[in-house]
Amino acid sequence: MSEADTSPARRSIGATRNPASQEAILAAAEAVLLENGLGGFSIEAVARRARAGKPTIYRWWPSQAALLLDVYHSRKKAGFNYPDKGNVREDLRAYVTGLLETWEGTNGAIFRSVVAKAQGEPEALAALSAYMADRRCQSGRIIEKAQARGEVRADVRPELVTEILSSFAWGRLLTERLDVSDAEVDAVVDTVLAGIVAKPAG
Amino acid sequence: MSEADTSPARRSIGATRNPASQEAILAAAEAVLLENGLGGFSIEAVARRARAGKPTIYRWWPSQAALLLDVYHSRKKAGFNYPDKGNVREDLRAYVTGLLETWEGTNGAIFRSVVAKAQGEPEALAALSAYMADRRCQSGRIIEKAQARGEVRADVRPELVTEILSSFAWGRLLTERLDVSDAEVDAVVDTVLAGIVAKPAG
Known part of the structure; x- marks a missing residue:
């Protein structure tokens, strides 16, 4: 689309x-x-x-x-795409890693400033809310595709899953703890993943 | 302690x-x-x-x-304690619900303003970081106790689990979406919980 x-x-x-x-x-x-x-x-x-x-x-x-x-988003596009590797674990790992990486440097500073503004300016909150609603919809497609492949249970709400992961990344950005190890990304992704995987039939 | x-x-x-x-x-x-x-x-x-x-x-x-x-913390104490019901699912639900509830009204506004300040002022970031490090340590005890009871796997990092949950709550606070339904809290808690529960023996 x-x-x-x-x-x-x-x-x-x-x-x-x-x-x-x-x-x-x-x-x-x-x-x-x-x-x-x-x-x-x-x-x-x-x-x-x-x-x-x-x-x-x-x-x-x-x-x-x-x-x-908009500046943030246009700069992000170059190196950031919602992953689609045909495997939900790989996609979610790439999603979290991609978020953390895209926030290193200027792009992280821009995003932090918008979040900060949104705490005091209704117009900034409106812009951030619209942006996040769209991002949740986009990132939720990782889970929708996994559901279509039978990897993730059908009753799981796609947007809630990627919201859990992106919120974790937000927390790291907003407290300057972006240096997340691969093992930590794995731990977060695997924790969430265990809660949403489809049970093997039989 | x-x-x-x-x-x-x-x-x-x-x-x-x-x-x-x-x-x-x-x-x-x-x-x-x-x-x-x-x-x-x-x-x-x-x-x-x-x-x-x-x-x-x-x-x-x-x-x-x-x-x-400090004002935020002293006001919070009245209605907010880290839950200890002897059951990890109940404790984590109470933890998330307690965070969301304590942020309704003035206390949420105070916390949002500190997070906003922390995006531009190193002193504010230092204060927030020290506060969060302590909170992670405190809330991690929910998981430590569950590990002692054999409910949660021993290899799980306690602080990371409550960080995932509190980050979800942060995200809702910072985008003014605090009105989280019980069903949504359950979905988030149960997703995370499935990734950390101890497997039944045998």
Whole structure:
């Protein structure tokens, strides 16, 4: 489904956008972020750099958090895909490892800042909530596929399983404990996995 | 062990404190919080109210976050204890439910603000990290006791199990999705539990 490539932070805006301007603004946002850091990031600076009006940006991204999430998401795509190796254990391990890895460096800092903003700004919470709802839906497909293969019980709620795993990763990100060993990833994945695997027939 | 009642956010400070002043400052901090809200909370306001010097407060609580965590912790105690019902499933359900309940209202707002601060202020991160290390140690005892009873496998790392569950609760708190049904708590607990239970002998 092509929805997978549409940012959920943007999708809530109904207006049709000019793709060139969108790309230009997103590229400007990333450049501002790299040059000024998070502390110097502002819609104003992005508008200046993209030679766009602030109202144009706000029409497409209702909050700074929404724009940051879009930058985050576009940067993530390069190295992060929901794994589909045909084996639920491998997929879940790759999912957790991928999350932890994508959060090393700038992308982790962006995501942390959005989570922080979401604790005080309703617009940021709305952007984060929309983003997470979409991500849960996407990552839940790992479990749906495993259910279709008969690896995971049919009564398991796909989104809840990946939520347990991504929440574990969130906790590590937000307390700067991202250096999770492979053994620890295995322990977490295998713990959750034991609770959802299909029982052998007979 | 009496350590359980000593706030980890404070414990790192070696100095012996005057209990009366400590209590007075903590009471003042809670009063300032209730009157001014989080936005109006400051060490200055607490010092004024407690008739204490700011250096005195900073000597005991190295950051606003450390003081907020102490207020949070002291408020939590009234209704929150690590459960010990002699049954790991009941204990873990009570643990998750207790976390979610203790975060409804002011206490959730305090904790969210500390997590948010920790994303930008090293002192806040240090306070949160010390607090969480202590909490993992405390909550891990649920699993240690279950291991002693033979309910949970000996090779399971106690702290990792309760970290998985508390991280799930964190995720709900930080995205304002605290309204978790009993069925959802059961699903999460039972998923994790299946991965750690001792296999029946033979």
